[in-house]
Amino acid sequence: MEELIEKVNWEKNNGIVPVIVQDTKGEVLTLAYMNKEALKKTLETGYAHYYSRSQKRIRMKGEVSGNVQKVKEIKIDCDSDALLLIVEPKGPACHTGNYSCFYRKLGEPEKVEGGIDYSLTILRELEEL
Amino acid sequence: MEELIEKVNWEKNNGIVPVIVQDTKGEVLTLAYMNKEALKKTLETGYAHYYSRSQKRIRMKGEVSGNVQKVKEIKIDCDSDALLLIVEPKGPACHTGNYSCFYRKLGEPEKVEGGIDYSLTILRELEEL
Numbered sequence: 052m053e054e055l056i057e058k059v060n061w062e063k064n065n066g067i068v069p070v071i072v073q074d075t076k077g078e079v080l081t082l083a084y085m086n087k088e089a090l091k092k093t094l095e096t097g098y099a100h101y102y103s104r105s106q107k108r109i110r111m112k113g114e115v116s117g118n119v120q121k122v123k124e125i126k127i128d129c130d131s132d133a134l135l136l137i138v139e140p141k142g143p144a145c146h147t148g149n150y151s152c153f154y155r156k157l158g159e160p161e162k163v164e165g166g167i168d169y170s171l172t173i174l175r176e177l178e179e180l
Numbered sequence: 181m182e183e184l185i186e187k188v189n190w191e192k193n194n195g196i197v198p199v200i201v202q203d204t205k206g207e208v209l210t211l212a213y214m215n216k217e218a219l220k221k222t223l224e225t226g227y228a229h230y231y232s233r234s235q236k237r238i239r240m241k242g243e244v245s246g247n248v249q250k251v252k253e254i255k256i257d258c259d260s261d262a263l264l265l266i267v268e269p270k271g272p273a274c275h276t277g278n279y280s281c282f283y284r285k286l287g288e289p290e291k292v293e294g295g296i297d298y299s300l301t302i303l304r305e306l307e308e309l
Contacts, residue, residue, distance in 0.1 A: 081257065082262040126285055158184045
């Protein structure tokens, strides 16, 4: 297990990495954080443990609410500084009671007619140099 | 547009927020970052712009490779310090050429037989206090 834990680049962000949490149907539930110990506990138990940056401690997700997350798969990104957990959630992920923490739209981007000519964007950037 | 940008809690993480990037089919492509200006450019153009922490500058995703990401939806999480972008990617998201940056499994968690008795976990934590 140590071998798996050492695959993560812990140095880059002061010992913690962001963790995208997604359910098995593809819905993104939350963005959480882990330190080494949280990942170790997750691997040991099969249930998601996160590092709370505000409380500065590890919590098993759902330890009080019962809304635990059973981990089906853990993926690591190309530069080893972010994780993706595929979980089976027992109940909502969000403290508001919503299934996902991302239950609000920020707003639609302005409409783009046809494609964007990004060669122009590069030219504009070069002009600014 | 300023109104939308100000919905984000920029103070919490020194002016940048993590951004989960997901395609319209539900596959998570990458974890990126934005500052205010990157979000502004994204909203203005409809194409994803991220803040590169290593280069300390904003880049339109795909500005050189052509692998741009057309933004379909932007969501914000419950405590307003993380974003979720739903995009239509033109080409791979990862600099390795992989479709997603999360193309590697870290390893399966150890098997859990039946459910876990998390009341015991809490008891153990209390014992440790």
